[in-house]
Amino acid sequence: MQTQEDYLAGLLEHGLLFSTGVDGLFGRSALFEATVDGLNALVTKHGDGFNAESVTYPPSMSRVDFEKSGYLKSFPGLAGSIHxxxxxxxxxxxxxxxxxxxxxxxxxxxxxxxxLTPAACYPLYPLAASRGQMPKEGLCFSLCSWCFRHEPSRDPARMQAFRQREYVRMGTAEQVVAFRASCIERGEAIVQLLELPYHLDVANDPFFGRAGKMMANNQRDQKLKFEMLIPITSDEHPTACLSFNYHQDHFGLAWGIKTADGEVAHTACVGFGMERITLALFRHHGFELANWPAGVRQALAL
Amino acid sequence: MNAKIRALISEFGRLSVDVATLKNEADLYTAGLTSFASVQLMLGIEDAFDIEFPERMLNRRSFASIAAIEQAVSELLAEAGRDAEAA
Structure with missing residues (x-):
């Protein structure tokens, strides 16, 4: 298996990424972007039955909304505020x-x-709350956004600025839990079409400090987060390329989002790490598109 | 110690019910204790009893009921050679 440095050097040499001199911040080539576009279209196709409303935000959000979301409680070191x-x-x-x-x-x-938006779905919750009580069937949204996390790394699969494609479901606990299960099935179908090796595992977010240790343990105990892991720069520590998150009533409480019955809404989301999946494709199928399996090229319309 | 723990739950737990109505074995999560509030409660208990929960105790089970918290705090006080009755 290639090391992080080897793989990064290969990506730069083949002109897929362009260095900015800052770890985790890259320019992308036309082929890299075409792959991301193909992936985005593939995800849209597999999300067909969700009847999701598509919403697009710039890669930045209201600081007041960000503060209310509780992000600074859990991830102070990842946040990017604009001065x-x-x-x-x-x-x-x-x-x-x-x-x-x-x-x-x-x-x-x-x-x-x-x-700077830390995860694609963060600007969505205040929007959902502003609409008042939701219909009986709940709500589903589709988003794709550039996200920022302050975690400079030499691992090309850990970028500071990257795109996250998400489907977000809001409704009763039963509705959002069923949605998450369906997302795992769809995610597996997509990764199989892309002929990438993967496995699914229980995961936790990198919550900050000792309080964060407890948050992480709680999250694992309750199986609130699953990740689809694909080896990119390490077999031993494969990279989380998709994540399936059940937030319980965290965002519902923070924002006063209500179900049709007036109860606090539960929420769940599936996130596709667009750069990570793209990097996994170049890692497993090679830097030259001509060498990729025909089925993968077809799935991505490349 | 029981009264002190109940007061801390009342302060940090943000429960949907009055702590006084809860039995020692009642499930605090059912009573409205959220993940965030359980962390605040954990930090509040550490300050009040001058203890530090080791990693093995930083989980939902340790804070699931008044009895569970009492048990965890007693254990830590005993390990530190301090009198649980006096706490």
């Missing part, structure tokens, strides 16, 4: 002087009303 200069001419001169002298100039900035 900007808001001073006068004098303050601007000071900023440029700091820059010239290579001093830290970040203190001259102020936090804005915007943060």
């Amino acid at each position: 900007s200069f808001a001073g006068d001419d004098r303050a601007h001169r000071d900023l440029l002087a700091d820059l010239e002298a290579k001093r830290d100039w970040s203190g001259r900035q102020k936090i804005t009303d915007v943060v």
